[in-house]
Amino acid sequence: MKRTKIIDLFRPELLGKEVCVMGWVRTRRGNKHVQFVALNDGSTVKNVQIVFDMAQFTDEQLKPITTGAAIKVDGTLVESMGKGQSVEIQAGALEIFGTADPETYPLQKKGHTLEFLREKAHLRPRTNTFGAILRVRSALAFAIHKFFQERGFFYLNTPLITASDCEGAGAMFQVTTLDLNNLPKNEDGKVDYSADFFGKSTALTVSGQLEGELGATALGAIYTFGPTFRAENSNTPRHLSEFWMIEPEVAFFDITDNMDLAEDFIKYCIRYALDNCRDDIDFLAEHYDNELVDRLKFVLDNEFVRLSYTDGVRILEESKHKFEFPVYWGADLQSEHERYLVEEHFKKPVILTDYPKEIKAFYMKLNDDNKTVRAMDVLFPKIGEIIGGSEREENYDKLSARIEELDIPMKDMWWYLDTRRFGTVPHAGFGLGFERLVLFVTGMTNIRDVIPFPRTPNNAEF
Numbered sequence: 001m002k003r004t005k006i007i008d009l010f011r012p013e014l015l016g017k018e019v020c021v022m023g024w025v026r027t028r029r030g031n032k033h034v035q036f037v038a039l040n041d042g043s044t045v046k047n048v049q050i051v052f053d054m055a056q057f058t059d060e061q062l063k064p065i066t067t068g069a070a071i072k073v074d075g076t077l078v079e080s081m082g083k084g085q086s087v088e089i090q091a092g093a094l095e096i097f098g099t100a101d102p103e104t105y106p107l108q109k110k111g112h113t114l115e116f117l118r119e120k121a122h123l124r125p126r127t128n129t130f131g132a133i134l135r136v137r138s139a140l141a142f143a144i145h146k147f148f149q150e151r152g153f154f155y156l157n158t159p160l161i162t163a164s165d166c167e168g169a170g171a172m173f174q175v176t177t178l179d180l181n182n183l184p185k186n187e188d189g190k191v192d193y194s195a196d197f198f199g200k201s202t203a204l205t206v207s208g209q210l211e212g213e214l215g216a217t218a219l220g221a222i223y224t225f226g227p228t229f230r231a232e233n234s235n236t237p238r239h240l241s242e243f244w245m246i247e248p249e250v251a252f253f254d255i256t257d258n259m260d261l262a263e264d265f266i267k268y269c270i271r272y273a274l275d276n277c278r279d280d281i282d283f284l285a286e287h288y289d290n291e292l293v294d295r296l297k298f299v300l301d302n303e304f305v306r307l308s309y310t311d312g313v314r315i316l317e318e319s320k321h322k323f324e325f326p327v328y329w330g331a332d333l334q335s336e337h338e339r340y341l342v343e344e345h346f347k348k349p350v351i352l353t354d355y356p357k358e359i360k361a362f363y364m365k366l367n368d369d370n371k372t373v374r375a376m377d378v379l380f381p382k383i384g385e386i387i388g389g390s391e392r393e394e395n396y397d398k399l400s401a402r403i404e405e406l407d408i409p410m411k412d413m414w415w416y417l418d419t420r421r422f423g424t425v426p427h428a429g430f431g432l433g434f435e436r437l438v439l440f441v442t443g444m445t446n447i448r449d450v451i452p453f454p455r456t457p458n459n460a461e462f
């Protein structure tokens, strides 16, 4: 018989019918007359209860059904008298695919801490919590493509191996085919990359933006959605060494268009998750964060505050709040500052614009004051920065002057500068950290819990 997913068992037309379910056992309990098995197959956070009438089954048959075992059950779907479920399956036939020794299977029934589950990252997708998170993550990825495709953006795949450092933060993972124990050297003692497969020094990308600009200045509007890598040693609940980023880039866009797009986009994704993942979100809210649904709705119902970095810093300076890091004009804002503006002062998401040029990347458009650039960071409750973006400097002379000023090797940037040499246009874009969005929507507090296999300093087991 064909398998029915547990999520489909709740359709009224299946009531009274024969069904076949396959999944992993969460619990088994009961007595010598009747045994109840809670089964989950990953299609939903809901388990289905399977009722074994022990007049038809032997103890011996059911003995291997312990937590974690994989089974197949054919039976009749009936209304349930038990609380917490509308339907259950009256078991007819049982097949055991694989057992899970209770002595060694780590995910026994008791609720595990998230810390414990991080140690068991290879098995944690089998818990209700990680099932819920991973389904929400998948739905959000779909929503992202849907949002951009419906608006005529083209999905552009940018390289993961690159020779350019988009953010200039010097936090790149080197990629080389050279023997690290025997690196060829030039006369001046520097590594000679000409012998490398790529013929030059390469690294894993920190952002697809620069190539994204090539796409936008040809196709009009593109978005990227792929993994990015940062070798910064930040051990925080909001940083990963490998994270996914969505980077739309649009020709003929200014910073206001960019802010409108960012706000519409993020609201669309949150609404999509609320409309399509309600069981999972409610489960996570119940177990980890009572205010989750209210917070999501609050973001949807309110316009984001838009203000300049300069005004933001003034508010922070005038506040009586004791910050760990000092705040003054020119300082790079820390997450405590961002969260103060969002959570304490405005109590709404904030888009902060026009940052000092010294603390932002080389490609941002210089304002007339010659001191600030047309940057925009979207700041969220509980998260801090969720999006970073800007209007780009489209003027060839200004951009190459900035590149020179920052000592970025010109020879590496010729292809990028060609966008400004030939048919340059005003354009803008931004990057959304996918895991920060998933953090916000699931109410989790540690970014390691919203990506299936987190890569952080000292963490690359498999």
Ligand code: 4AD
Pocket (backbone or CB within 6 Å): 166, 167, 206, 207, 208, 209, 230, 238, 239, 240, 241, 243, 245, 247, 248, 385, 386, 387, 388, 389, 390, 429, 430, 431, 432, 433, 434, 435, 436
């Ligand atoms: O602010 P960032 O560094 O901006 C860029 O990379 C631009 N090139 C984007 C663009 O304009 N196209 O990164 C963008 C976002 C941040 O706002 C944050 O959400 C996320 O990426 N992010 C990280 N997420 C997880 N771990 C890290 N180490 C992250 N670094 C940035």
Ligand code: MG
Pocket (backbone or CB within 6 Å): 385, 387, 388
């Ligand atoms: Mg940023």
